[in-house]
Each structure stands twice: as structure tokens, then as C-alpha cells.
Amino acid sequence: MTNNNTPLIAPVERPRQFDQPMFPHLPEIDSFLWVNRARAAFDVTGAGLTAAVLDTGMNTSHVDFGGRVIAQVNLTDDNGGNPNDATDGNGHGTNVGGIIAANGDHKGIAPEASIIPIKVLNNEGRGDFVKIGNGLKWVRDNHQQHAITAVCMSLGDGKNYISDEHLENDAVRKLIQELKVNRVAVVIAAGNDYFRHNSQQGMSYPAIIRECISVGAVYDAEEGSFSYGNGGAKAFSTRAGQITPFSQRLHRSVNRFTATDIFAPGAPVTSSGIKGDHGESVQQGTSQATPVAVGMILLMQQFYRRMTGELPKVEDLIKWLQRGGVGIHDGDDEDDNVTHTNQDFIRIDALSSLDTVRRALLKRMLDA
DSSP states (O other): OOOTTEEOOOOSSOOEEESSOSOSSOHHHHHHHTHHHHHHHHTOOOTTOEEEEEESOBOTTSGGGTTTBOOOEEOSSOGGGOTTOOBOSSSHHHHHHHHHHOBSSSBOSSTTOEEEEEEOSOTTSEEOHHHHHHHHHHHHHHHHHHTEEEEEEOOOOSOOBSOOGGGTTOHHHHHHHHHHHTTOEEEEEOOSOTTTTTTOOBBOTTTTOTTSEEEEEEEOSOOOOEEOTTTOOEEEEOOTTOBOTTOOBOOTTTOTTTSOOEEEEEESEEEEOSSSTTOEEEEOSHHHHHHHHHHHHHHHHHHHHHHHSSOOOHHHHHHHHHHTSEEEETTSSOEESSOOOOOEEEEOOHHHHHHHHHHHHHHHHHHO
């Protein structure tokens, strides 16, 4: 078990913070995943649903979140230990939350969704899994009251697992299992330490838990080269759809029960920041890919609920994300300093994923 001195977010580069926005939305992600067209075609915005973000907190006064932070929880000693003050002194949680639901200077994937920051990591990005478990308990006990349908956990222990069999009695896993039964999707970053683990397949904990939705990171555009201080990963050139050299990954041929479920754009991502009510930040990591997936899940849940009156099962969400996704091959066009698996994975496509939900509902109706 980790303690308060354990870093549970592993940024692959120092976050860049600005006090004024440079971009009005998430342009590369929007164009790469067809997000704007998907929202318009299916009339979805995330409205009526809520994402809980277990992270370093949030800049709740930011114009990006106006009127949609419906609760906040602080489980750390920061902010005087005030349990109702999840103010973010780090920037990680604010960037993540903006990717999901910003609707001001920036525009997230689900711009009308509500959001609840649950501060389980302190302003240094450190924490322990007792607090994370307590954050999940809060979601379990309050998800109906606040219409929480997705949980974003852009965090991990930095290790590399291929199985969750040793976690049969793990407290965090049991809570994720409970939430899954209640059709609340828990979405977790695969981890940023592929290079540090000598290009060995695997994911960090808790992403390795089979009942969650695990997310790896790809680039969303041609962005040039990057050298990452965390572990020494380097991308000599980049293009949309390349798996980032830092992203941990686990193919189903190694373990079909705990394989990485989906990849999403996570490098680099411009989103909300902590420098004032108009702050902006640029960050990279599976931490940024995870909220992209959360935003997409909110859109899919909204569409499904409108058509059926209920939420979809978490396993169906995974199936639709994968069936509606785009195949990517690890090793075809990557230009970096890691060894590739030469296996096929799937990355999100917004328009196709929502259309997959539509087709599944149509089939169900025809079969009835």
C-alpha cells in the first residue's frame, strides 16, 4: 500500500501553464476523432450526466466549468483539510477535467456534462490508495444523487502488471466491481512507464483491474519530436494515431482479461489551467487520453439513455468503443526509442462509436 509520499501521477513532461488561453477548444482531438460532427449528428453533449474526477482537484472558478461543478470533495490535507474544498494547486486535475467537460475558453468532449472533483492526490501529485478507495466509496454512495455515470482516474502506481489475479481481495477492485454493477464506468490510465519497464507489455495498477476501462495514449497530430524526462522515452517524429513511446500497453494475446481496452489522444493536449479563471495548460500522458475516453463514454451513455431510459452496461460500452474504433498497429509508423509489440490495438473514433451504439439499439429493436 502506498503512502502520502508516493507519486501517483507520473507526468511525462513538466506541465506548461498560461494565464490566458491560446486555443478556443481541443482542435487536434476534435478533428482527429470527429468529435464535433459526432455531437451534432447524435445531438449529444453529456447534458444530464456527471463525471467524477479522482485527481489533484480542480480550478472550480474557471470559466470552463461555470455552473457545472455540482459538488467537490477533498480527501487530502491541502486547502486546510477542508473536505469541501477541492482547489487544485497542481494543475493535473484541472487539465483532465477540462478535457472531459470544459465549455468556455476551451471545449471538452462532453461540454454540457456536470463534473465533481474528488481531490485524492495532494498538490505534489502524491497520495495513497486508501484515499483513492475513499473517493470511490464517495462515488458509490452518491452516484444516484448526482447522476454520476463515469469516473476518471488518471493515476497509477508506476508498476507493470499483466494480470490482476493477485487482486482478488483488493479494496479498490471491489469498489470498481460495485460501480460496474451499477453501470458506472471507471476509466483508468494505462500508465506512462513503457520505456522505464524496458518495453515490456503491461499496465500500472489500478488500470490492470479487468472491471475498469483502461486507456493508452496516441498522438493526435503531427507535432514534431518529443523527449520525455520521465523514464527517457523519445519520439523522433510524430503523426496522428501513433502510440506514444511512454504509453504502457497490454495486448489480448498476453492476457485477454486484462488487456488495454482502448487508446485515445493524449499528447500533447491543451486544456483548462490553474492560473486564474481563464488559465490554460498543456500536458501529455495517458492521463490526458483517459478523460478523452471518459468524455466519449458520457456521450454514448446520454444517447443510449435517451433511446432506452437506462444506462448501458459497462461491458457494452467497451464493446462499442472497440467495434467503432480504428485499428492501429504498434510498430508500423512509430518513430521512437522503444521496442514495439507488432500487435494491433484500437483507438477511439467518436462518430463511429456512437453509430455503433445506434446500430446495436436498432438490432435489439428488430430482434424484439
